[in-house]
Amino acid sequence: MHIIIVAERKLAYFLCRTFQAKKYDVTVINRNREDCSWLARRTSATIVFGDGSSPQVLQDAGAETVDAVLAAAPRDEDNLVICQLAEMKFHVPRIISLVNDPDNEQVFRQLGIADTFSITLLLSSLIEQRVDSVGISNLIPVAEGKITVTEVRLTDKSPAAGKAMSEIQMPENSLVACVLREDQAIVPRGTTVISGSDRLIVISVPQNHSAAMRILTGEPVE
16 A cells, blocks of 8 residues: 655654554655655655645656545645645545645535545544543544444443343444453344443444433433
8 A cells, every 4th residue: 555645744754653554655745845854764754845736746756656645734725736636637546635624624525525534523523422421432423424433331320231132222223333341342142141341332323322322321412
């Protein structure tokens, strides 16, 4: 897997570390010469000095042969140009963009950049939906928010504790996908009995999330 990253120093550095740990070939484009020198000293990525929104710079970085381009420049207008060049000129198979202004996420999607993510919206969504008081954490929106994956920590007082899965009537379009018990991960069957010390991985549509949490923990999540 070969990926081009267009990003500032620190973000590029941490992305490099993550991708190179997975044995990806990484090329970083950065328009600051000092940043390029800094990245070259600290990573084994290929570093290209220049403006990532320039067709020539993208070509110099090998955009014609890479598997993916990640546009994470400080300015959304630059990210848009990078994505459009990567798709239309270099025919890159996978194009991913981060947007700084949440209002631009929908604009990018309308322009054909499906893999567009607003860090602001993702973080705010996770913060708003995390409810530690009822033992719910790690709630992650999936498929553009159409599905949620939640980790639920039960107690002995939870309604689900002591019941077999067949006795727990989960709402439509929701399920307990995994039971985490001590150092074991169990895919539950109808006969699996839930313990008060278990953690459950629950998959649901957003509209039934609150009902599913009420059945498992006894408290709704609004």
